[in-house]
Amino acid sequence: MQRILSTQLPAHVGATVRVAGWVHRRRLLKSVAFLIIRDAAGLAQVVAADPAARAAVEQLTEETVVEVTATVVATPAAPAGVELTHPTVRPLGPPAAAPPFDLYRPALAATLPTQLDHAPVALRHPRRSAALRVAAAAVAGFRAALDARDFVEIHTPKVVASSTESGANVFALDWFGRPAYLAQSPQFYKQLMVGVFERVYEVGPVFRAEPHDTARHLAQYTSLDAELGFVGDHTDVMAVLRDTLAGMLATVADRAGTALGTLGVTVPQVPGSIPAVHFTEALAIAGAPADEPDLAPAHERALGEWARREHGSEFVFVTGYPMAKRPFYTHPDPARPAYSNGFDLLFRGLELVTGGQRLHRHDDYLAALAARGEPVEPYAGYVDAFRHGMPPHGGFAIGLERFVARLVGAANVREVTAFPRDLHRLTP
Amino acid sequence: MQRILSTQLPAHVGATVRVAGWVHRRRLLKSVAFLIIRDAAGLAQVVAADPAARAAVEQLTEETVVEVTATVVATPAAPAGVELTHPTVRPLGPPAAAPPFDLYRPALAATLPTQLDHAPVALRHPRRSAALRVAAAAVAGFRAALDARDFVEIHTPKVVASSTESGANVFALDWFGRPAYLAQSPQFYKQLMVGVFERVYEVGPVFRAEPHDTARHLAQYTSLDAELGFVGDHTDVMAVLRDTLAGMLATVADRAGTALGTLGVTVPQVPGSIPAVHFTEALAIAGAPADEPDLAPAHERALGEWARREHGSEFVFVTGYPMAKRPFYTHPDPARPAYSNGFDLLFRGLELVTGGQRLHRHDDYLAALAARGEPVEPYAGYVDAFRHGMPPHGGFAIGLERFVARLVGAANVREVTAFPRDLHRLTP
Structure with a gap:
C-alpha cells in the first residue's frame, strides 16, 4: 500500500491507508489513546480504542518514527475533519529520546540559544x-x-x-x-x-x-x-x-x-x-x-x-x-x-x-x-x-x-x- | 526606442531598431565595413556602406561596447537571414583593449591555462x-x-x-x-x-x-x-x-x-x-x-x-x-x-x-x-x-x-x- 500524506486524508474517507511520520504528541486517556502524527505535509490524528492498539501506542515516545495503517473516518471535530481509526502502528526505529523541549506546543518554550543548540x-x-x-x-x-x-x-x-x-x-x-x-x-x-x-x-x-x-x-x-x-x-x-x-x-x-x-x-x-x-x-x-x-x-x-x-x-x-x-x-x-x-x-x-x-x-x-x-x-x-x-x-x-x-x-x-x-x- | 536583442531582428524587417552589445568582429573592406555585434542572445551583422558610418566603424576595436540604431533588411546570405543597414553607431564606453585571443574564431586558440588566466x-x-x-x-x-x-x-x-x-x-x-x-x-x-x-x-x-x-x-x-x-x-x-x-x-x-x-x-x-x-x-x-x-x-x-x-x-x-x-x-x-x-x-x-x-x-x-x-x-x-x-x-x-x-x-x-x-x- 502506497503511503499517503496527512493532507491527502480527506480524499480517502472510508478507505484503509498508510501514513508515516513522527509521533508529534501522544495522549493516553483511560480507555482510548490518541496519537498525533507529524509528516512533511502536516498533522494527522490517530485514535487507538482497542486494548492491543492502545498498548502499542503506550510504547511510543514522542518523536519516534512510525508507520500507521488505519481507516480514515470523517470526524468534524478533528483537525482537517478526519481521523484514523483501528490503527496498526509499526515503529520504523527505536523509541525516540525525549526532545529537550515540547515540540507539540504552539510555540517553543525554550530560549533561542537552547533552540539553536538543539537545532x-x-x-x-x-x-x-x-x-x-x-x-x-x-x-x-x-x-x-x-x-x-x-x-x-x-x-x-x-x-x-x-x-x-x-x-x-x-x-x-x-x-x-x-x-x-x-x-x-x-x-x-x-x-x-x-x-x-x-x-x-x-x-x-x-x-x-x-x-x-x-x-x-x-x-x-x-x-x-x-x-x-x-x-x-x-x-x-x-x-x-x-x-x-x-x-x-x-x-x-x-x-x-x-x-x-x-x-x-x-x-x-x-x-x-x-x-x-x-x-x-x-x-x-x-x-x-x-x-x-x-x-x-x-x-x-x-x-x-x-x-x-x-x-x-x-x-x-x-x-x-x-x-x-x-x-x-x-x-x-x-x-x-x-x-x-x-x-x-x-x-x-x-x-x-x-x-x-x-x-x-x-x-x-x-x-x-x-x-x-x-x-x-x-x-x-x-x-x-x-x-x-x-x-x-x-x-x-x-x-x-x-x-x-x-x-x-x-x-x-x-x-x-x-x-x-x-x-x-x-x-x- | 526600446533596445531589442539580436534574435528578435527577423521579426523587425523593414523597421528601424536599436541593438546593443560588444563588437565581436570588425571587418573593413574597401568600400564597406562589417560589424558583428554580440549580445546576450547571439550575433547580428551591421553593414556600414556610407563614408561617415564606415569612418565611425574604423574607430571601434573589438570588444568595445556599442549601441547601434539601424534598419533591418532581409538578407538571405547573412546570419539569421537579416542584417542591419544605415547604422548610427554610438560607443557606450571607451575603445576596448584587444583581448589576449580572438573571440570571434570558432574555437579559442589559447591554451586552457591562458584562458583561465583571462577568464x-x-x-x-x-x-x-x-x-x-x-x-x-x-x-x-x-x-x-x-x-x-x-x-x-x-x-x-x-x-x-x-x-x-x-x-x-x-x-x-x-x-x-x-x-x-x-x-x-x-x-x-x-x-x-x-x-x-x-x-x-x-x-x-x-x-x-x-x-x-x-x-x-x-x-x-x-x-x-x-x-x-x-x-x-x-x-x-x-x-x-x-x-x-x-x-x-x-x-x-x-x-x-x-x-x-x-x-x-x-x-x-x-x-x-x-x-x-x-x-x-x-x-x-x-x-x-x-x-x-x-x-x-x-x-x-x-x-x-x-x-x-x-x-x-x-x-x-x-x-x-x-x-x-x-x-x-x-x-x-x-x-x-x-x-x-x-x-x-x-x-x-x-x-x-x-x-x-x-x-x-x-x-x-x-x-x-x-x-x-x-x-x-x-x-x-x-x-x-x-x-x-x-x-x-x-x-x-x-x-x-x-x-x-x-x-x-x-x-x-x-x-x-x-x-x-x-x-x-x-x-x-
Whole structure:
C-alpha cells in the first residue's frame, strides 16, 4: 500500500491507508489513546480504542518514527475533519529520546540559544520549519523572476586571493600553503559575468567576520545577488529589484501558503512603483541634521513609518547615498558627483537590499582607487577586465535571512536560519 | 526606442531598431565595413556602406561596447537571414583593449591555462559561455524535478567546527580565534533536515583540499545534493535520482537549446530504468579480480562500454560497494553486511553521482564509529540527533562541473567552470 500524506486524508474517507511520520504528541486517556502524527505535509490524528492498539501506542515516545495503517473516518471535530481509526502502528526505529523541549506546543518554550543548540530537533517545530519553507519559496521566487527576465544563474568562487572590497572583517584561511580569504560577496564576479551574459544572478553563501553580536548579523548568510548590463542608470536596477521582490512575495504566497498560515503572516503588497527619496530628502524626513553622512537605524525606522503613512508602502527606496559611504566601484550621480547612483531598499524600516549603478570604465576604476589611496594590485584581475569593454551596469544584493525575518516578524535572523554561524556559534 | 536583442531582428524587417552589445568582429573592406555585434542572445551583422558610418566603424576595436540604431533588411546570405543597414553607431564606453585571443574564431586558440588566466574575457567566447548556460539549465532542472516531488530547498553552513567525514583534505581557517574548516559536503546537514522536511535538496559550494592536479578535480565545486526519508532502501533513492537526471537533461534541452547547438551536443536519453549491476558483478564485467575493493577508472570505462553495448544506456548504476570503501554513515546491505546499500552512477564511464541509504538508528552510528576506531565527540551534534527519531533515508550528490563536462564533451572540468579553484589557481 502506497503511503499517503496527512493532507491527502480527506480524499480517502472510508478507505484503509498508510501514513508515516513522527509521533508529534501522544495522549493516553483511560480507555482510548490518541496519537498525533507529524509528516512533511502536516498533522494527522490517530485514535487507538482497542486494548492491543492502545498498548502499542503506550510504547511510543514522542518523536519516534512510525508507520500507521488505519481507516480514515470523517470526524468534524478533528483537525482537517478526519481521523484514523483501528490503527496498526509499526515503529520504523527505536523509541525516540525525549526532545529537550515540547515540540507539540504552539510555540517553543525554550530560549533561542537552547533552540539553536538543539537545532536538528527545534527545527521540527511547525513554526520553525514554516519560516524555512518561506525562505525556500522566497529563493524560488527570486530565481523565477530573474529567469523570466533572461538572467543566467552563475556559481562563483567563495575563496579569493585578496581581502578586498571592505578590507577588514574577512575570514583568512590556508589555501595549499597560500593565504586566502572567504568571499564577502560575489560582487566582482557578478560584474565580470555581465560581460558574458549581460544579466546574471547568484544565490550563495557570503561570509562576514564582523564582530557584531546583534539580532540582524550572521557571519555566514545567503545572499541573493543580481547584476545587469545596458542600464541607463540605477533606476533601471531599481525597477528590476521591484519586480524581483514582487515575484518573491508572490511565490511565497503561492508555495508557502500553509507556512504563512502557521505563522499568522500575510504577504505585503509591493507597489507598482516603490516610493523613492533622495538621501538628502531622507535626512529631512527622518529629522536628521543635513550633514549626516549616513542613515542610523532610527532614521531608517522613521523612513519606514513615513513610507507607510504617506504612500501605504512597506517598502521605500533611499537613493543618492554620499559617495564617501559607498564602495569604490559605485557610480557617482553625474549631476551631483558627491552623491552616488547607489540605493538602499528599506523594508518595514530596515535596510534589506543594497544596490546601485557601478563604474564601467577602466579609467574610472583607476581614479576611484587612487582617490581612496588604495593600490590597484589586489584588484588587478577584476579591474583589468574593464579594459575589454563593459556596458553600463548595476545590481543589488538581498540578504535572505533578513528578508524572511522581516516578513515573518522574527526578532532575530537566527530564528529563520537553520544552522546559524556567528561570533559565538560554530555548531551544530 | 526600446533596445531589442539580436534574435528578435527577423521579426523587425523593414523597421528601424536599436541593438546593443560588444563588437565581436570588425571587418573593413574597401568600400564597406562589417560589424558583428554580440549580445546576450547571439550575433547580428551591421553593414556600414556610407563614408561617415564606415569612418565611425574604423574607430571601434573589438570588444568595445556599442549601441547601434539601424534598419533591418532581409538578407538571405547573412546570419539569421537579416542584417542591419544605415547604422548610427554610438560607443557606450571607451575603445576596448584587444583581448589576449580572438573571440570571434570558432574555437579559442589559447591554451586552457591562458584562458583561465583571462577568464573574464575568455568566457565571452560563445563556446565557453554556452557550457555555462548548459550548467545553469542543469541546475534549474535539478531543482524543478525535486520541487515537483515535494523536496524543500535548504541552505547549510559552509564552515564547520570539526574536520569530519573524510578527515583529511580539508581547508582550515580561523573563526574568531577558533579553528574551523570549510565544509566538504552538506552530508550531515541534509540528513538532519530529513528530520524536518523529509525531503530536502541543496545547491552549493563544497571544498576539497585534495592535492590532485587532474582534469576532473576542483578544490571548490558545485554540489547538487538531495536526501529523502521514508525509503525502503537505496533503490528508492536511485529511482528519484533517475527522475532527477531526466529532469535535468529535459531542462537543458528546453532552456539551453541554442547553447547545445553551439557546442554540437545532443542530450542523451535516460532509460526509464537505468541498468544497475552489483559491485561483484561489475568487477566481473570489467574483467577485474573478484577481490578488488574498488573500481578503478579503467573499470568504470569498461562498465560504461558495457551499459552502452548491452542496454543502449549512457548511464549505469553500480550498487553494493563494499562497506569498507564507503563512509561510516552508509547503511549495510542487510542480506550481505560486507556490502553496502550505497551506489555510484556512472555517466559515459565516469563516476558522476555517489549515493546510498544511510544509517538511521543512533546505536548503529555508535557501532559504526567504534568499528572504525573513531571517537564520537567530533560528530556529537550530528549523531545525537539520531536519538530523536529519524526515518530510514538516503540521498545522493551530483558534481555539477563533472556532469556538464561529460555532457558537452569537455576534457577538463575547468572548461565548464567560470572561475575554477584548484591546487594552483586562486585567481581571477
